[in-house]
Amino acid sequence: MTRHFSTAAFLVATVSGLAFGPALAQDARWVQLEAHREFDDALERAQEYQQSIGNVSGFQLPSDWYALALGPFETDTDAFAVRRQLRAERTIPADAFVSNGENYGARFFPTAGTAVAPQALPDADPAPEPEPLVVAEPEPEPEETLGEARASERLLDRDQRADLQIALQWFGYYTQRIDAAFGGGTRRSMAGWQADKGYDDTGVLTTRQRAELLAEYQGELAALGMQTIRDEDAGIEIALPLAMVEFDRHEAPFSHFPSKDDSGVQVLLLSQPGNQATLFGLYEIMQTLEIVPLEGARERRSNSFTLTGQNDELRSHTFAQFRNGQIKGYTLVWTPDRDDQMARVLPMMEDSFSTFGGTLPESTGQASQVARSALLAGLSVRRPEYSRSGFYIDATGTTLTTAQAVAQCDRVTIDEAYTARVRAVDEALNLAVLEPETPLVPLAFAQFAEGDAPLGQEITISGFSFEDMLTRPVLTFGRLDATGGLNGEDGVLRLNATVEQGDLGGPVFGANGAVLGLLSGQPELANRQLPPEVNFAASAQAIREFLGANGVSSGTLRAGVTVPPEHLTRIAGDLTVLVSCWN
Template sequence: MFRAAGICVAVLIACLSPAAAQDAAFLQIEAHPTLRVAEERAQQYEVQQGNVVGFRLPSGWYALALGPFDGIDDANVVRQRLRAEGRIPSDAFATDTTGYRTQFWPVGADILTELRAQRTASDGLLTPPDLTTDTLPALPEVALDPAATSTQEAFPAPLAEPEPEPEPEPQETLPEARRSESLLSRDERAALQIALQWFDFYNAGIDAAFGPGTRNSMAEYQADRGFEATGVLTTRQRLQLIREYSDELAALGMELWRDETAGIEVQLPMAMVQFDRYEAPFAHFSERDDSGVRALLISQTGTQATLFGLYEIMQTLEIVPVNGARERQTNSFVLTGQNDTLRSHTFAQFRDGQIKGYTLIWTPERDEQMERVLAMVGDSFATFGGAMPDAAGQASAVVRRDLMSGLEVRRPEHSVSGFYIDAVGTVVTSLAGIEGCGRVTIDEAYTAQIVMRDAALGIAALRPLEPLVPMAFAQFLDTPPQIADEVAVAGFSFEDMLTRPVLTFGTLQDVIGLNGEQNLRRLSLEVMPGDSGGPVFDRRGAVVGMLLPRTDDTARVLPDDVNFAIAADDIRTALMQSDIDASAYRGGGAMTPAMLTRTAADMTVMVSCWN
């Protein structure tokens, strides 16, 4: 897109304005999004032909130009000669100084200030007349009103002569508009398309060709602004469109931010945000002047697993509302969130051992503006160098805690455990753990729906809204386990405080409940509330049951090490009656504790309740 190709839209204002020809002019030859590249090109031009100047543009890009010249006509003469010699790009154009900001080349120069001083001197404004009493004309006597109570009443103002009404500006006819349009350069035509696209009148590619799509968008713009919808913009309408676009860019303050610590270069709305602090892996930008807009740059070393962990933990932050699209790919992810008071958009990618990205946060009234800002941020996002060191600011790891790098974490009402039972990510968990929940998630990242409830057994089956591919899923033991065998429960004992399940070892005390219940298995081990819903393994890694929550009451309190699991064969039967496949144990030898820990970690998930 030409938005990323360095078109100087603000300079186009001067190009479209006939008054600009009277001022000093430059021959703009190139524009670049980064200062480093612009300086390198300026050095090359300086060696080749000299007379090179560089200015920062309102868009945040960096323009290279030759000059100054006495006017647009002189600049165009030079342009024709240098183009004929092949010494400048074919799309170079003459312009005045209207769109140029701070000079960056040559270093320390300020030619714009010199030109303004020269122009003022030529107008005779630097040598004011000698205003002595001898040169001042005599003032007419004014009779004072002795009853006046104020200076204004004592010295009544003379009646001002009415200013003559300006003559109406002549309007271009349609043929005249077509002729003036035909004189536009390619960059000027592309800039008009960009401005029309910015205001949602044009949604096709930026090709600088005024086809039916561009004509329709011009007609829509004309109608929206109260002009005759001819589909051909007059000179004044073109100037108004570009000025509207430039004014909005100025209001956003889009500037190219190059962060050497994070190794990220990106356009940010610096009129709305300001750099605040580093707290690895984030660079924080706070809102400016109560704009309601904030930003983060994300930068850390890591692996694909780190990226996926970041994907999960970002969804627990208050700045990422629960409603919104989530998309995780092999080496990147996008998170969007929205609620009544907040919006956010996060992008991160994994490349060459580094994870880098950004987050924009804003309030709903900024939706239209931020849709445009997001496009510019995404187009300009680039990475370089290394990642942010852990020691940058207040370093912190990606863990489930009350705070993550200065960001408030949104926590679920409670979390229990569950486990995968098939290759598409179906999960079995405790029914009591998800009853009354407005939203249920798997590992805090994947929203799930309840596809089966069995109140008699106290189990439920969940299915993620997007298919998952678990590393392992349960194999249910279809024969009674042996009493006194060693068993282990996998679960999130500390709920959302840890990212991996805990394995608790114990023994199978009986294959029936205390009251003779055939579908219960009595265990001797101490567990925590977050473990309920977790799988109970035997030494071979077969699932012998699902841990039930404790049901102590004030009249009867069981010892801490007495807990119960619902039997594996009953779980499997209930699932299959609901047309949910569940695999039987296929045999195998005893696992070492390390192997069992790995299997349990691949199979066990955290099931969270949100309200």
């Protein structure tokens, strides 16, 4: 005989006695009906469900949304049976799913462990006590045969098939594109999921298995709080795990989403105006951030770059692109214990990333200058071992500095924005030529003096006296006292000027704006200390001979050309660069 059950009787038969208020049973199952961002909306809907079908509870989710769930149920069979009947009656949404409740937080409905009942009519006689309803528990439905599973699968529409592929992809079983076509790749992924769950690996999911897979997927999404946000100021739309991060502030060029509840996850959205040079400079500067570990794959293309980093404590992934005068992108940072979750979050961020509108207001820093404190405001950076000065000597960014500045360095940068390799070194003259990995277009480069420099003339030294603390070089003034070293060495100029360590490697200008030499500082003398104002420079003639021997071209200042002092200040700033040593 076929048995028919009303909804109320069915729930009485299947729902355990924990439905109204006691703590959640560890192995309980729930039918999640819907979720709401606003508490008032969730409470109103909970009361409506309570009056219509009863046994409804409301829980706060990690994403700060509010879930409405029916239950708890003792077994999956019970939960799926109730869900199936209520969906057939169109009493609950079609996308309601079975959940294990692991992501359910504080219960907000019903309150104080009591059921919410409809209000009684005034002056009504009390309702008689209902007689106990005894209903036999329905028998669990048998699992579908392979033929039945195929038949039920054929009823799925395109979106439902795509949803299954997305869920399989989320758990790492499916690695191909989402096309809603159940080909060989999809079948193998289904079989893999079935085998791991202890089912027969037929490659065709039954109705119950499909519901289980989708419920697990929805549960994980809820635990991460994946939501698409639209940052109107940054002009970026992207899906973020809002159960783990939350918006804090805009601080150009970043939107900051720090960790929520000590999740160990953080997100930066990058938005600034710029050009290709800005993008390339940013590629280098981002690598000085502590949130970008040194180990990891890096790729830079003509209009975009990707940076990955990993160490024992941190992981990160950065993407940025240049388009229509704007640079936009994102950085995801996480701790190693979140590897599995972020392997699922990152593809969702990549697929959902889109841009629109303008950018965050331009900061005072430019990626092609030493402007770390301005460009990367609010972020911790790695500091170089030390920094010295150098200067451009041609139109492609070839740079001259001291040999000591680049000795025993794992990595050398120009202006902390461009990685450079050492092309040539002369230990005796303390000279080194650096070649940027990416050709640059400097605003100015050195024009060397020809012939002997007149003694006693005023000189100007351009250098980063305070190393990486300032964004522009400092000018130091002095006098040319002699040619030759203290022991008569050739190719050396003796200067009367007090300098700092950061100035070493900077250009020494004559009164007409020509570069007379490169500041090399004081030689090491055993048991002697020179006065601080006595310093030395490699002469322009010795530098040009060194460059010529190594196939590096250089130019000289045309005869009769004189650079006014105010122009010299600008030129010195344009051609002098910060050379940093990283270990």
